[in-house]
Amino acid sequence: MTVDTQVIEHMMNPKNYGNVAGSNAEGMGKNPQNGEKVLVYMRVMNNEEQPYVDDISFQAIGCTTTIVAGSMLTEEAKGLNLNGIYNLVEATLKLLEKLPDEDAACSEMVALAIKAAADTYMKRQEDPDYPVITYQIANNCTPKVEEEKNL
Amino acid sequence: MTTVLIKTHEAWLEMLMAGSMSHTQNRQTLLDFSDILFRHFTWIEHEMIGTGEAYTYERDNIPVKVDRLDSILKNIILRLNELDLQLFGLKDKALSERISSDIHYMIEVLHGMNDEVVTAFAMERKFPGISLTQEATDALTIFLFEETYKEYELIMIYNYLKAHSDDAFLNRIFQILVDESFFHLKRFCDMAAKMGILAVPRVVMKELYQIEDVTQFLKDGIDEELAAKEECKRLSEAVAKDSPELEKFFDFINHQENYHIALMKDALAYFAKKDSNG
Numbered sequence: 001m002t003v004d005t006q007v008i009e010h011m012m013n014p015k016n017y018g019n020v021a022g023s024n025a026e027g028m029g030k031n032p033q034n035g036e037k038v039l040v041y042m043r044v045m046n047n048e049e050q051p052y053v054d055d056i057s058f059q060a061i062g063c064t065t066t067i068v069a070g071s072m073l074t075e076e077a078k079g080l081n082l083n084g085i086y087n088l089v090e091a092t093l094k095l096l097e098k099l100p101d102e103d104a105a106c107s108e109m110v111a112l113a114i115k116a117a118a119d120t121y122m123k124r125q126e127d128p129d130y131p132v133i134t135y136q137i138a139n140n141c142t143p144k145v146e147e148e149k150n151l
Numbered sequence: 152m153t154t155v156l157i158k159t160h161e162a163w164l165e166m167l168m169a170g171s172m173s174h175t176q177n178r179q180t181l182l183d184f185s186d187i188l189f190r191h192f193t194w195i196e197h198e199m200i201g202t203g204e205a206y207t208y209e210r211d212n213i214p215v216k217v218d219r220l221d222s223i224l225k226n227i228i229l230r231l232n233e234l235d236l237q238l239f240g241l242k243d244k245a246l247s248e249r250i251s252s253d254i255h256y257m258i259e260v261l262h263g264m265n266d267e268v269v270t271a272f273a274m275e276r277k278f279p280g281i282s283l284t285q286e287a288t289d290a291l292t293i294f295l296f297e298e299t300y301k302e303y304e305l306i307m308i309y310n311y312l313k314a315h316s317d318d319a320f321l322n323r324i325f326q327i328l329v330d331e332s333f334f335h336l337k338r339f340c341d342m343a344a345k346m347g348i349l350a351v352p353r354v355v356m357k358e359l360y361q362i363e364d365v366t367q368f369l370k371d372g373i374d375e376e377l378a379a380k381e382e383c384k385r386l387s388e389a390v391a392k393d394s395p396e397l398e399k400f401f402d403f404i405n406h407q408e409n410y411h412i413a414l415m416k417d418a419l420a421y422f423a424k425k426d427s428n429g
Contacts, residue, residue, distance in 0.1 A: 003289040008274055011296045012350040018212060039356070059356050064296045067353065 007068055014067050016057040016074040023055075025124065027116025028134040029109035036062040036106075038070060038113040039132075044082070044121045051121065052081040058113065062106060069107040073114060082118055089115040096139070105139040112137060152204055155241060156195045158234045160210045163188035164351055165230060168215040169223045171340035171349055172271035177220065177264050182337065184257050189333075191250050196314050198243050207357045208307050215351055220267040231258050273347035281394040290389050291397075294382065295343045296350065301379075302336035303352035304359060305329075308368075311360040320421055324414050331411060335404070366422050369415045376408045376415070383408070 023041035030037045038060045045054040056077050058070040076088055092111040096104035112135040123130040163185055170181030199206050217223045235254045241247040276288050283291065306329055313325035336352075343349045362368045383405035391398040 003292050005274065008276075008292065008348060011292075012272070012274075012348060013216070014353060017353050019209075059354065061356055061359060064293055064300075 010068045010071040011064055014071040016071065016078070017067070018057050018059065020055045020057045023057075025117045025121035026132045027113050027118070027120050028132055029111070029113030029116060030134055030136050031062075031105060031109055032136050033140060036060075036066065036109065038062065038066060038109045040074070040110075040113040040117040042117045042121065050081045050083065053077055053079060053085060056114075056117075058110065060110075062109065065103075066106040066109060069110040073107070073110050077114055082121070085114060085118045089118075101139040105137055108137045108139050152195065152199050152202075152240050152242075153206055155234065155237045156192065156199065156206055157210050158230065158237060159188060159192045159195055160208065161213050162227065162230050162234055163192055164210075165213050165215060165223070165227050167337070167340065168213070168349065168351055169220065169227060171337070171344045172215075172217075172223070172269045173220060173267055175265065175267055177267065180260060180264075184260075186333075187253055187257070191253070193310065193314065194246055194250070195241070196310075198241065198246060200314060202242060208311070208355055208360060209357070210354060212354075213351045215349070216272045218269050218272075220264070220269055223269075224261045224264060228258050228261055231261075270347055271344035271349035275347040277347075278342075278345055278394070278397070281397065283390060283393050287386075287389045287393065290386060291342075292346065292348060294386055295339055295346065295348065298379075299336060299339045299343060299350070300352040302332045302339060304355050305332040306336065307355045308360045308362070312362065312365065321418060324418050327414060328411060331407065335407075366419060369419050369422075373412050373415050373419075376412045380405050380408045 020041040020043050022043050025042040025044050027040045027042075028037055029040075038058055040056065040058045042053050043055040044051045056074045058074050060066045060070055073088070073092065077085055080088060089111045092107065096108055096111075116133040116135050120130060120133045123133070166181055166185035166188055170178050170185055173181055196206065214226075215223060217226075231254050235251055238247045238251055241250075276292060277283075278291075309325045309328045309332070313322050313329065316322055316325070340349060383401045387398045387401035387405065390401065
């Protein structure tokens with residue numbers, strides 16, 4: 001992770017960390033290899049055109065990179081309508097394709113948690129008791145050299 | 152009682168941060184007060200367990216970014232006054248009076264403290280008197296963020312385990328691990344303040360401390376301690392050229408992990424013995 005002033009700001013004061021009062025959609029991104037996870041809470045409101053994210057927060061069991069990614073992406077997500085949310089997730093995942101697995105894994109976990117929360121919201125329009133959706137990441141956060149050493 | 156627990160938790164951390172940002176004799180007093188508030192927290196928790204009231208370690212984020220010590224002291228005084236008013240919610244009146252008496256004394260001392268300029272949030276990322284390479288500075292920055300949170304997380308986990316156990320052997324181990332993590336947390340906060348990157352650790356998710364399988368937690372904990380040893384070794388090597396003082400400090404932390412691992416192994420052996428005895 002490149003440690004610049006903006007990243008340090010997010011480390012010192014992660015934005016949107018915690019719960020959202022009146023959250024009506026939650027989603028989880030999970031790393032099955034090490035148990036790290038991100039839980040996203042969203043309060044989705046309806047306006048005349050389409051539902052939008054009135055408030056969003058996250059909690060994580062993970063490293064500093066996950067916290068920085070959570071802080072940045074939830075800031076981006078706040079105020080977007082659901083199409084905007086799906087576009088944000090898609091653009092993030094596309095961007096992560098260019099990074100090594102171990103650098104991409106934490107941000108992927110956050111992006112998938114946001115997608116899971118949006119999907120949970122959609123499902124709950126038909127079934128209000130629909131459980132929290134969880135997506136597992138495809139990237140591996142263990143650096144390749146370390147992985148080979150562990151074999 | 153939940154509000155009292157949350158407010159005490161927040162006051163404890165805010166006081167700890169204030170102590171970490173002080174450069175004068177205020178420092179030790181503030182850190183001592185933070186220890187007292189943590190003990191209040193454990194007493195209130197104990198009472199809640201006794202009355203069967205459900206609780207978690209949830210709390211609000213605590214804004215601590217100030218440029219004068221006076222500013223945070225005023226915030227703490229407001230928080231303590233608010234807490235004092237909430238104490239009527241405690242069923243144990245003797246406990247309530249004891250906490251209230253401590254709070255009144257602390258407020259009086261805080262009012263009399265001299266102001267200081269605070270540089271703990273300046274983001275200079277320079278250790279006084281030590282010149283580190285950019286790579287070592289970045290590695291140390293990430294280490295301090297990771298580890299201040301990790302030590303806070305461990306305090307909360309071992310405190311929760313201790314609060315819910317009446318086994319003297321295990322509680323001795325949990326208490327030592329809490330004490331060790333307190334020492335590390337204070338040292339890392341001190342270093343973060345010197346680097347200008349002091350931050351309140353984030354809230355710990357409840358599934359981390361409401362542990363269902365303690366033996367698995369201990370096994371994972373040993374692996375984490377081994378990984379922490381490696382990290383300390385890497386950091387020690389990264390700073391060795393520029394600072395023998397920091398090199399020695401990270402070697403010291405590295406060797407302390409052996410002690411934690413030994414304690415966790417003792418706890419695991421104890422669980423295994425208990426299981427074999429049925």
